[in-house]
Structure formats: C-alpha cells, structure tokens
Amino acid sequence: MEKESWSLAGLIVFLVFLIVWQPRIGWSVQELLSGPRRADSELDTLKKENARLKSEAELLESVRAQLPEEKAVRVPALVYSRYPYNFRNELLVNAGAAEGISPEDAVLFGEFLLGAAKEVFEDSSVVRTVFDYRWQSAVRVGAQGFDALLVGGNQPRITLIDRQVKVKAGDSIVSASPGFPVGTPVGEVRAVTLSADQLFQEATITFPYDMRDVRAVSVRTKNAAAPQQ
Amino acid sequence: MPPLHSNKGLISAVLILAATLYLRFYAGVAFGFLPDFVLAALITFSLFLGFFELVFIVSLAAFFLHWHPLPGIELYLLFIIPFTLFFMRKIIFAVRGWLANIVSVMIGIAAFYAVSSFQLVSYAPYALLEDIVLAGIYGLFVYGYFKYFYGREVQELV
Numbered sequence: 001m002e003k004e005s006w007s008l009a010g011l012i013v014f015l016v017f018l019i020v021w022q023p024r025i026g027w028s029v030q031e032l033l034s035g036p037r038r039a040d041s042e043l044d045t046l047k048k049e050n051a052r053l054k055s056e057a058e059l060l061e062s063v064r065a066q067l068p069e070e071k072a073v074r075v076p077a078l079v080y081s082r083y084p085y086n087f088r089n090e091l092l093v094n095a096g097a098a099e100g101i102s103p104e105d106a107v108l109f110g111e112f113l114l115g116a117a118k119e120v121f122e123d124s125s126v127v128r129t130v131f132d133y134r135w136q137s138a139v140r141v142g143a144q145g146f147d148a149l150l151v152g153g154n155q156p157r158i159t160l161i162d163r164q165v166k167v168k169a170g171d172s173i174v175s176a177s178p179g180f181p182v183g184t185p186v187g188e189v190r191a192v193t194l195s196a197d198q199l200f201q202e203a204t205i206t207f208p209y210d211m212r213d214v215r216a217v218s219v220r221t222k223n224a225a226a227p228q229q
Numbered sequence: 230m231p232p233l234h235s236n237k238g239l240i241s242a243v244l245i246l247a248a249t250l251y252l253r254f255y256a257g258v259a260f261g262f263l264p265d266f267v268l269a270a271l272i273t274f275s276l277f278l279g280f281f282e283l284v285f286i287v288s289l290a291a292f293f294l295h296w297h298p299l300p301g302i303e304l305y306l307l308f309i310i311p312f313t314l315f316f317m318r319k320i321i322f323a324v325r326g327w328l329a330n331i332v333s334v335m336i337g338i339a340a341f342y343a344v345s346s347f348q349l350v351s352y353a354p355y356a357l358l359e360d361i362v363l364a365g366i367y368g369l370f371v372y373g374y375f376k377y378f379y380g381r382e383v384q385e386l387v
Contacts, residue, residue: 004236008281015288019295019304026292033254033293081296084253085265085303086360087342087349092296121298133352153352 027081027092034082034212048208052111055172055185072181074108074218075099080124089131089152089211095219096121106180106220109209113175113184114217125219130156130186131211138178139186141203142171148203150175150186158189161201167192173205181220238379239282242274245371246286250293264363265338267294268310272337273330273371275311276318277379287311302345310337327372334368335361 018025077095095101097120105117107127115129128135135152146165148158150173161167169191175184187205195202249266256263267290274286291307314333338361342350350357 005281008239008285012281012285012288015285015292019288019292020300023295023298026295029293030254030296033251084294084296085341085345086263086356087346087353092298124298126297133349154356 024080030081030084031079031215044208048110048112051172051188051208052185054188055174055183072220072222073100074220075101076216076218077125078216079214087133089129089133090118091115091127091129091214091217093125093127093217093219094123096123096125098122099219100221101125101219102221104179105222106175106184108184108218108220109214111185112207112209113180113186114214116180117219127217127219129211137180138176139173140176141167141173141189145174145176147176148173150205155204157202157204159195159200159202161192161203163194163199163201165201167201167203238278238375239285241374241378242270242278242282242286243289245270245374246290250290264360264367265341266364266367268307268338268341269334269364269368270371271307271311272314272334273368273375275315276326276330276333276372277375280315283311283315303341306341306344310341326376327369330372331365331369334365338364 075095077093077099080092080094082092083090093107101117101120103117103120106113107115107117107129113130115127115132115135117125118128119126130137130150130152131154132152133154135150135156137150139148139150139158140146141148141158141161144165146161146167149160150156150158158173167189169189171189173186173189174182175186176182187207190204190206192201192203194200246267249270253263253267271287271290275283278286287308291304294307295304297304314337318329318333339357342357342360
C-alpha cells in the first residue's frame, strides 16, 4: 500500500476514534462555526424584560392567586450542540440525570419557555425546542388568557384561537401546558389571521430572542435530588 | 475509468467541505433552515474521489455533524448514501455526468429525510422540495469545480 494511502488510513482511524470517543471536540468546533453570540444591546435587554413583565402581569391578573405554589429547582446547562439537519430543532445540553433532569422537564432561556427535555442521559439531555415541527403545547394569549395551541416549526404559530375573541399584535403568549410552569412567557403575538378553514384564528409569534444566541439554558425540574439553585 | 486520487483533489474536497460546514452552522443557526449542502457536496465527491479519499472526507463530515451522544440514524445515512452512490455510479446512470450528479444529489437528499424524518416531512413538504432543489444546484457547483480543475485527470464516469 502506498505511503499516502497509509496516511489516509491513519487519518480515517483517528476520525473514527474522535467520532466515537471524543464527540465533544466536534461539538466545540460546531459552536465556533456558529459564530459569536451577539451581545445583548440595551434595547434587547429591555425588550426581553418587557415581554416577561407583561406576561407576568397578565397572569397575576387572572390565575396565579388560585394556583398552589410549585416547588421546583432550575438547573443551568450549556448547549453542547444542535441538530445539524432540517425539520427538527433539538439541542444537546450538558445536564442530565445526574443533575436531576427528567424527561419532559421544561427548558427555559432566561425566563422564556424554549422547549422540553426529551432524552435524558447521565450527563446530558436532548432538548426539543418550540421551533421543532413536532412541538405542540397549550398556551394562553393576552390579558384574558384565551386558549390556543402553540405549534412548532421554523416559524412557530398559535392556532385554534376562538374566532370570537379579540387577539391583537403585542398580546403576550404564556404557557398553559401541564408539566410546564404555568404562565411561563413564550413570546408575543405578531400578526393575527384566520385559519385556512375559517373556523379559528391563528397568529404568528415574535420571540424576544434569537436561536443563535442560545448558548446556555436552565432546566426546571421538580426532582428533589437536584442541587438547589 | 479511474477516480481522482490526487492530493490536490482531496485538499479541494476538504476545503469545499470546510466552507460548506461553515455555511451550515453559521447560516443554518441564523435562519433555522438551510438546504443540505453538506450532503450534496458529499454525494458529488462520491462521483469523483477514490474509495479511501471518500471514506476520509465522509468521516470528516461525520465528525463535525455528529451532534448526539449516541450514533443516530443520520450518522449512518451520512455514510450509506454517498457510498451507495459510489458503488452504483457506473451502473445506474447512463446519462451525462452533470445530470447524473444532480439526480444523485436529489435522490440522496430525499432518501435521507425519507428514512430519518419521514413523518416530519409531511409538516413541510415544500421545505423538503426547496431543500432538494437548492442542494441539487449546489451539487452542480461542486461538480463544475471538480470538472473544471480536474477534468483532465478524471474521465467522465458514464
């Protein structure tokens, strides 16, 4: 076998070793290639805070007083890597069962619902985000808390809004799904339209963050074994 | 008809792969959707590179695209699709090279998602069509590059 072929064979073996035993090196390179995280401008910070306060105020007006206080801890986690193909939107984070994470635990970016843990390993978890086509969860819209369904995708939208209710751009969207912290902000209504069958209203969503900037998340778990945060 | 074994060809393939990966990770995260240019490039490489060169370049791509703690179906498909086309390139397509290339890329992308995300494709069929068409066009650019710079070293395969 030629010298060049031996060199190539050696490189191939090395790559296979990296793929199987040291995938984190590849994940670090992915992170580098994704570009630098944009620093939050003052405007971005204010927008996020505004969205959060708005949803909190609307929730306080409606239902929070009636709800029992939930005991949960938040486990911080860094994003290792992202699903690199299309049609799914999943992240791999560096917190798993060892940190008390369980499947279906809510994953937050700041105070906003980003997704849920789907596969939990000992030291890592796969998070399915609201930008995944398979995502569906109950939400409430606006100060009156109109029921709707959050449907994931490249451009998530809320659907099944009663045609008779008044929903407008700027109304906050909060989670109302069992298993997720009630009232967790998701985003704001961008534009309202009628569904294709004209029976319901639908709305597109404005998110106060960019997926490019998601490098660290927190996982909300009720597991008592998780370290207190 | 000998495939391309020159170092320059492999280096070119590595550089093209690097640029494509950068495009994938930077623009893909920014826009949430990007046609599968990496797979398109790998399929095009399968029409030009030798066996070991192809193993190396596909392994390199797999190393950067491997995102899950465990090997997933996507990782296996990343190897299976280019190598299937590699072994079948002389017998499947009795047409001109560029047409064989674009058809290979389109079939490869369709097969990838048919196996890995069949149900999800039904949510956004137009997105898949867009992916297939744009990836096919990108594959043509890669094909054109190899044909232009290495056309004397590699005869058309069919």
